[in-house]
Amino acid sequence: MEKFIYLFRGGENHAYNAMESEKAQKNMQAWMGWMQSLQQKGVLAGGEPLHPTGKHVQGSKKVVTDGPYAEAKEMVGGYLIVQAKDINEAVELSKGCPIFEEEGNVEVRQIQKMEM
């Protein structure tokens, strides 16, 4: 089994306004349902939603600027880590993600094992 990370971009910000509207409630339920299905398959290994604001630290002078520095739809809104046989299986598993109904996307990347 290999580990893969899903990077979520765009879509709703469920972590932030989770309880505010019926739509957000529905959205949260959809995510919960998807995550439950991953858990039941035994492939869910972790992950967190991210706060929409942050800081950006850059350069040898460590210049700090306010984030987000990208447009909302390009910003990483959260990540999950799953276990899968290979990238194809990881991609298949990602297709159940509710983010596709929210005009968002998932970047699937394999976690690199560092050689000794």
Next chain:
Amino acid sequence: MVDHLFRHESGKMVAVLTRVFGFANIEQAEDIVQDTLLKALEVWKWGKVPDNPQAWLYRVAKNKAVDLIRREKLKYKIEHEFAPLLKSEYSLVPSMNEMFRENEIKDSQLRMMFACCHPSITIESQLTLMLKTLCGLSTKEIGNAFITNEDTIQKRLYRTKEKIREEHISLDYPGAYNMPARLDTVLKALYLLFNEGYNSSHPEKLIREDLCEEAMRLTILLTENPKTNLPHTNALLALMCYHTSRFGARLDDKGFMVLLKDQDRTQWNKFLIERGNDYLNRAAVGGEIHEYHIEAAIASVHANTKSYETTDWGMILQLYSNLFNRTQSPVVAINRCIVLGEVKGYDAAIAELEKIKGFTNNCYYNTSLGEMHLKAAHKKEAANYFQKALELTSSHAEIELITRKLHLC
């Protein structure tokens, strides 16, 4: 009102949170529930009790549980199947909400029952743990119920929790293969819990009724789930209903025991008798007959008969004989002999009672022989047996009853 609410809700919350944290972390679950109840006492004291106190308690408990998982996530070795959902902020709060839904609460309580009644835990520890975790009784109340001190109960609970960790007892349902045997262990524990309340000579009536009520509540839970709603579960519940229906008639105004023969049957609780009949009907499906069926059938004959004199003793004798053949229990044998007295005469009963060996130092055995001799008008023998019985009990109610009998000899 608040007291009972606290007791029942605390049992539910401990079951749910123990499922969330894992059985090995039961203390953390108990701590959160304790804190929640304290907070309620504090807040409710100043304002009024909220409209939905249950929802208030659950909200506070959920928040405390979420905080704890966030704060000490790694320390908690939450290892059960849905642990990954608790470890991500995406699903932590929704998972917690889901666990507090009504059907999940009931599910947690059932799992908890099976875990508390694990075969590797001794029966007295099973009962203690159930009363503490599922029924929300304090260690003081449990000590009181078992006529022992708080310290003993605390030590027992401590040892039981150590055992749970050593044996890696989990809150998983037993598999299909083990289910019947594990359910029997649970039913047995509930039967004993009920009897502890029903037959104990505890001076406080309230405590005895509490134990019976708790045993019934948990048995009802078992009938609400298809996995555990088997015929003998219903038979046990029927038995409990019949017995409880007589609560009001068992003691007189002065708190003295009134024997079945002398009880005012109009005081028997009709609602409970009808419930008993319902459950016994439900128990009658399938071909298997369990001891609970027979005991419930005996109680049913009494409950549905208008007077002692019109009792169908022949039927009851048959049931007792059947029960004795299955259990070989000396107490059943004694009861059977008393019924035999009503059917074949008291001399026959005395002869049968004398055949029971190894019970001569048992209070109940001696009062039974005394009673049969008294009915057969052998006053001298009766007095001897009652005298002997008097030396074998320390219960005030029993001493009082036997003394009254002695006056008749």
